[in-house]
Amino acid sequence: HANCFVETGNGKALLIDFNYDVEPLPGSYPLPVVGPFSLLEESTVNHLGKLAFRWMYWNGLLPGKPIPLPAQMSMTGKQTTDLATKEQP
Numbered sequence: 001h002a003n004c005f006v007e008t009g010n011g012k013a014l015l016i017d018f019n020y021d022v023e024p025l026p027g028s029y030p031l032p033v034v035g036p037f038s039l040l041e042e043s044t045v046n047h048l049g050k051l052a053f054r055w056m057y058w059n060g061l062l063p064g065k066p067i068p069l070p071a072q073m074s075m076t077g078k079q080t081t082d083l084a085t086k087e088q089p
Helices: 044-061 081-087
Strands: 002-009 010-017 027-031 034-039
Touching: 002 044, 010 034, 010 044, 044 081
Parallel strands: none
Antiparallel strands: 002 010, 027 034
16 A cells, blocks of 8 residues: 655645555545545645655654554545446446
8 A cells, every 4th residue: 555645846746545456546535525635636735745744754654653544545535436437348
């Protein structure tokens, strides 16, 4: 399971949430509807999240401190309705 912030410029970024079994999907992360991060959408909030994650990376992940997010990918908050229509011929 991976989360990647992609800087798009002008103080905005995309957030991608995926794993080997599930391609990146639109939606919100980490809470459904509320977010605060939009998946696959350019936003200033995603850019600010990337800046906050820098601190979390150096002060939490690298020293091995636990973080309050699950390691397993959740489909909660992901919009999967488009998937069913794309898979059918």
